[in-house]
Amino acid sequence: MVLFVVFALIAIVAAVGVIISRRPIYSALFLLLNFASLAALYIMLQAQFLAAVQVIVYGGAIVVLFLFVVMLLGGGELNDIRDTNRPFLQRFGWQRFVAVGLGVLMVAGLGYGLVTGELSAVQGDPAAFGQGSVQAIGSVLYTDYLLPFELASVLLLVGMIGAVVLARPPE
Amino acid sequence: MDWINLVLIPGIKSVILVVVLLTGFAYATWLERKLIGRFQLRLGPNRAWPFGLGHPIADALKMIFKEEIIPARADKLLYVIAPALAIAPALLIFAVVPVGPGITLFGQTISLQVADVNIGFLWVLAVASVGVYGVILGGWASNNKYSLLGALRTSAQMLSYELPMGILLIALLLTTTLGTADGFGTLSLNQIVQMDRPWWLWLWIWIAFPFFFITMLAETSRKPFDFPETENELVAGFQTEYGSIKFALFYMTEYLHIIGACGVAVSVFFGGWRGPFVEQVPILGPLYFAGKIIALIFLFIWASASVPRPRYDQLLKFCWTWLFPVSLIYLAITAVIVTLA
Numbered sequence: 001m002v003l004f005v006v007f008a009l010i011a012i013v014a015a016v017g018v019i020i021s022r023r024p025i026y027s028a029l030f031l032l033l034n035f036a037s038l039a040a041l042y043i044m045l046q047a048q049f050l051a052a053v054q055v056i057v058y059g060g061a062i063v064v065l066f067l068f069v070v071m072l073l074g075g076g077e078l079n080d081i082r083d084t085n086r087p088f089l090q091r092f093g094w095q096r097f098v099a100v101g102l103g104v105l106m107v108a109g110l111g112y113g114l115v116t117g118e119l120s121a122v123q124g125d126p127a128a129f130g131q132g133s134v135q136a137i138g139s140v141l142y143t144d145y146l147l148p149f150e151l152a153s154v155l156l157l158v159g160m161i162g163a164v165v166l167a168r169p170p171e
Numbered sequence: 172m173d174w175i176n177l178v179l180i181p182g183i184k185s186v187i188l189v190v191v192l193l194t195g196f197a198y199a200t201w202l203e204r205k206l207i208g209r210f211q212l213r214l215g216p217n218r219a220w221p222f223g224l225g226h227p228i229a230d231a232l233k234m235i236f237k238e239e240i241i242p243a244r245a246d247k248l249l250y251v252i253a254p255a256l257a258i259a260p261a262l263l264i265f266a267v268v269p270v271g272p273g274i275t276l277f278g279q280t281i282s283l284q285v286a287d288v289n290i291g292f293l294w295v296l297a298v299a300s301v302g303v304y305g306v307i308l309g310g311w312a313s314n315n316k317y318s319l320l321g322a323l324r325t326s327a328q329m330l331s332y333e334l335p336m337g338i339l340l341i342a343l344l345l346t347t348t349l350g351t352a353d354g355f356g357t358l359s360l361n362q363i364v365q366m367d368r369p370w371w372l373w374l375w376i377w378i379a380f381p382f383f384f385i386t387m388l389a390e391t392s393r394k395p396f397d398f399p400e401t402e403n404e405l406v407a408g409f410q411t412e413y414g415s416i417k418f419a420l421f422y423m424t425e426y427l428h429i430i431g432a433c434g435v436a437v438s439v440f441f442g443g444w445r446g447p448f449v450e451q452v453p454i455l456g457p458l459y460f461a462g463k464i465i466a467l468i469f470l471f472i473w474a475s476a477s478v479p480r481p482r483y484d485q486l487l488k489f490c491w492t493w494l495f496p497v498s499l500i501y502l503a504i505t506a507v508i509v510t511l512a
Contacts, residue, residue, distance in 0.1 A: 025249075025311065030305070053292035060300025061330060065308055068326045071319060134290065135355045
């Protein structure tokens, strides 16, 4: 329990570090620290499979790509964002309010789940976590949650096609 | 009693593992220099002690006592952390590799594996994918364009070759469903080593080994795929600005990656510690295991001595347009075989 709190605090501090870091590369590294402490939290919840996948996907692939991009762009220090990047921020007028609204919605949803106990119900469920977690997750994913699972893959495909379209040279 | 099982035994096992790995590293460099010498019709190191066996110790002492330099414009924190970030995952990979059958000591059965976690397979993938950070950060923090290019090359190379490697490992995981009683398969390397699978399945598994070996060469950045350091293009790549013990740590990481990759490959493809009479004499297990690893390391050195280095774009093109589709086809055929069997 003590360790859980420690890792949760590390995760929060790292998440704050992502936002307030001046250098993009430190932001990416704080993100890595955040993902790593989340993986530690998963292990303490007996969800070893989730922890391993967290490290493989987020730690091993996504943050590496972030670092790759940051290095390609130079990775210099961000100047005072309020002065030099004002035109950039002005392009996001209404989007900022939408983002705040969505964030509030997410916090409300999480809070609702925690208060009603629907989110904490699976804690300690031997079928979902523990020794057989890989088998349990696999069988649930390919039976009960097959449609959301396939939809998620379609979503990823859309992302890939979008990236190809954006990166294509103009004709 | 509990703390003996939870703390003392894993602690002792870890210490032994680290000592053995570091000694293995030192003599892997010796083996490489000796073998490369022979491949090139030279004698190789032969000054210190018979057969040059003292060279690794002399090298280690030299590395430790060299002056440490931190470049003035480097990012000091990341520059110092990077070698540690590189070597820790390299040492951690071996934690899940079983080096022998359980032995009985003082009335207790001790498994010759630091951690028998049921996600051993994923552990290997996770630790291997995190290992790239040391190189990337080291190259970036040095504030040197050659280092940066080396770091960029590392990240692209690692990400690309992780795909075929992961897909080949998924295919091998599928074959474990034929070896477990409940038909679910397993992710534990210990169980994978111990399970019995039909001989024709082994033949099919070995077909994957050449492809897996190519991805191993790329993931460990070994010649002919040593693009992070390509000495004739990038001076020494990501480690150009490193000297003294920090350079030694990067050097160690390279060899520990080789030993770790060989340990995993031996467990997955060649039955780990298994061999004749190992049930009667358990102590033979680690010897077989070491023998198989040394044979694979020899293969690594052989490849580095005899295959020229391609161009970097050829490396990536080869991965995405040939190796990746081939591994997907292999996965599909394996799925058919496993379903029909």
